[in-house]
């Protein structure tokens with residue numbers, strides 16, 4: 001699973017003395033430091049904050065760059081190599097530079113039964129060469145009810161057709177709500193029976 | 205169908221807020237539970253017969269009772285990783301009714317004597333984690349979470365912890381390592397989490413749906429809850445139906461109803477003119493069943509007797525327009541990608557199965573390869589640290605067993621297509 005970034009490991013192991021100096025975290029942006037420390041305070045063992053801390057640093061740096069990892073390491077008091085090893089385990093932590101808009105297209109079973117592979121190719125081709133986008137085929141995102149679907153900067157949309165792709169990318173680029181008519185959060189539950197008679201009768 | 209318990213009023217506007225949830229009787233079960241002794245609450249859970257909704261179906265009350273007694277630090281962890289392909293029930297529940305989960309966690313922590321709790325939610329569920337965080341702020345302000353809850357003397361901290369994308373973190377010990385800030389590699393069991401879990405302390409770990417059912421059990425009483433469902437599969441269950449059905453989505457059913465009623469009655473069955481070819485009754489780790497099995501009662505034991513499992517309650521329907529090889533490849537690729545690599549049979553076996561299926565698809569295989577592939581699956585089962593390897597081997601093995609003719613026909617067609625000609629076996633050379 002791990003897409004090991006050798007450069008990252010090499011740097012973590014054999015950086016310059018300043019880079020390895022975990023006692024001088026001067027370079028860490030104050031908001032990032034505050035956020036990481038807030039996460040650390042939530043756990044009996046502050047090391048538990050590794051994932052939220054890396055996620056926060058990734059938001060600031062765009063990816064888990066050697067700098068990002070060193071900054072987290074300095075605040076958390078662990079080695080950069082430790083965090084680099086953690087980061088490579090998780091699909092959402094980027095160990096290579098990526099575009100700032102993430103588009104995860106689910107290509108797992110239920111979505112693929114509804115044409116997800118063609119959808120993924122359409123998205124990939126439409127964003128080809130555009131440095132703003134990080135398009136990835138993804139495992140089941142837990143929204144097979146709107147298959148085929150994608151998560152655009154963390155927002156779930158579907159069911160998608162290849163015709164939706166240009167508008168989807170444009171919405172993301174412009175910072176607009178992505179495909180407002182296809183947002184998962186606006187959907188009612190499929191179970192007709194779930195919304196009880198009480199509700200329909202309009203009791204308070 | 206009986207009354208919905210978990211999905212009752214699920215689409216009521218504002219149900220995710222404390223105001224509306226309280227208007228619907230929210231946190232009344234917590235009050236009731238805190239007025240009882242922890243032992244009495246545990247007795248209700250045991251009487252309910254509630255079995256875990258995350259995959260393994262272990263009795264929840266029994267799991268609580270395994271935790272050591274006394275005043276040592278105990279933890280409760282809610283498994284909201286929901287990454288078994290086909291499963292999306294916890295997502296809808298957390299998004300629309302976050303307080304029912306929080307209420308369930310607080311009651312369960314009281315019964316278990318746990319004072320620190322965590323919801324480990326998959327990182328992809330950004331919106332649902334935000335909803336939970338907002339609900340948690342309200343619950344803390346109202347005194348339902350925190351120090352000395354409602355003057356009972358019971359205290360509980362609760363943190364929503366976001367994962368970062370790794371299926372294996374749904375496995376409970378992988379999850380615990382991940383929650384400790386490590387790579388999410390599964391641990392050797394025993395020791396079980398009930399004895400040595402998070403930070404080596406006794407830990408109760410349950411799925412979202414399991415914990416969210418607790419308030420209903422306390423409200424109606426364990427015995428009444430146990431009247432729902434079948435003898436060994438009590439209560440209601442959320443099922444996620446997807447794939448080739450006309451009305452995909454989540455449904456709350458009483459355990460034991462005919463599977464056909466779910467696939468056709470509720471979800472509308474395959475599109476007109478299509479037939480069910482096979483279906484996964486419990487996520488993509490479950491061995492596939494065929495159209496002949498649709499009259500099976502949908503409950504833990506009936507599905508186990510039929511050689512499959514209820515798993516997470518995710519029904520994936522495949523109709524007769526899809527070649528079985530496509531289904532097998534998707535499933536195998538997923539597990540190959542998600543294998544953490546710690547055990548050889550899993551790491552090598554999943555990768556090797558993918559390569560084998562690709563050979564079949566490209567016309568380089570002979571029917572003998574089906575034999576080999578089937579035996580690889582048998583060698584994976586039971587030989588790994590966690591059950592991820594099995595989770596591939598079981599469905600792939602079932603597809604080979606049930607659709608062998610189609611695999612063989614595919615091999616010959618693909619060979620003809622690729623110009624290799626009929627396989628030696630087909631010509632009788634190797635028979």
Ligand SMILES: Cc1cc2nc3c(=O)[nH]c(=O)nc-3n(C[C@H](O)[C@H](O)[C@H](O)COP(=O)(O)O)c2cc1C
Pocket residue numbers: 255256257258259260261262283284285286287288371372373374375376377409410411412414415590591592595
């Ligand atoms: C590979 C693998 C993945 C799993 N994924 C999940 C999951 O995403 N969600 C879940 O609740 N349980 C999952 N489980 C089951 C958990 O290990 C554990 O049994 C469950 O969280 C216990 O809760 P329950 O008794 O309430 O079901 C998984 C198990 C395995 C082996």
Ligand code: SF4
Pocket residue numbers: 372389390542543544545546547548550551588589590591592593
């Ligand atoms: S069975 Fe696979 S996923 Fe599980 S611990 Fe072994 S290698 Fe990792």
Ligand code: FES
Pocket residue numbers: 106107108109110111112139140141142143144145147149289290291
């Ligand atoms: S298979 Fe695509 S969201 Fe589940």
